[in-house]
Amino acid sequence: MLAEWESHKQQLRSYIARQISDQEVVEDILQEVFIKASDNLQQLKAKGSLRSWLYTITRNTIIDYYRKRTNYEELPDDLAQESKDLIEQNYKVLSGCLRPLLQELPDKYRIPLELSELEGMSQQDVATSLGLSLSGAKSRVQRGRAKLRELMLACCEFEMSKGEITDFTPKSETGKKCYDRVRKRYT
Structure with missing residues (x-):
């Protein structure tokens, strides 16, 4: 897996960088993709589909990043609750x-x-x-x-x-x- 990862790593980094501008976040997501791919290697059905499988994991990880990042305003403590x-x-x-x-x-x-x-x-x-x-x-x-x-x-x-x-x-x-x-x- 490591050899295949190295051959796709740079392409994945470029793909992530087009979606996210913060370079530190790009590296974090790339690392998270590697961990997810390593943990779920048994799900890969054919070796020829490794590239598309890695891109799917990457895309989903980017989506998760943006979901977690959604900013919510804190409600004031004195907000009246319906009695x-x-x-x-x-x-x-x-x-x-x-x-x-x-x-x-x-x-x-x-x-x-x-x-x-x-x-x-x-x-x-x-x-x-x-x-x-x-x-x-x-x-x-x-x-x-x-x-x-x-x-x-x-x-x-x-x-x-x-x-x-x-x-x-x-x-x-x-x-x-x-x-x-x-x-x-x-x-």
């Missing part, structure tokens, strides 16, 4: 707005959705109680969710963080009335 209480309060207000929005849905979607999501019934039980097939009940629940989502997005703008709704702002008159009525109840 769980505020998030819980937002959920209560938002859940209070769901009932009026559910009432806007046609009965064929509203009833299966309420039974499934609010009453906690299985979709099989929803199907049985409404005289529907299981696939019919599932379809109505899914369509009800989609229509409820459309209504929610039409009424409010949502702010998300880590998969949770951290805040929302009503954007329609209906949304504002609901928001004000429910906010008074929980604040």
Whole structure:
């Protein structure tokens, strides 16, 4: 391996130097490529493909270098974190707005959705109680969710963080009335 490495070393150095201007970093990356190639020599399938294999390792090492190098600004220590209480309060207000929005849905979607999501019934039980097939009940629940989502997005703008709704702002008159009525109840 050492003899083959010496024959490709200068070409690899030039390749790295075209990607990175700092000569010390070029040498560090070249050394890292040699270590990776030595450690993974058993992965080389044919001796004739050594050159392309070394270039692949080199290219990936350069990509890793730039990924690690990404600068991030430190956040200030005094940055306010969303309190769980505020998030819980937002959920209560938002859940209070769901009932009026559910009432806007046609009965064929509203009833299966309420039974499934609010009453906690299985979709099989929803199907049985409404005289529907299981696939019919599932379809109505899914369509009800989609229509409820459309209504929610039409009424409010949502702010998300880590998969949770951290805040929302009503954007329609209906949304504002609901928001004000429910906010008074929980604040």
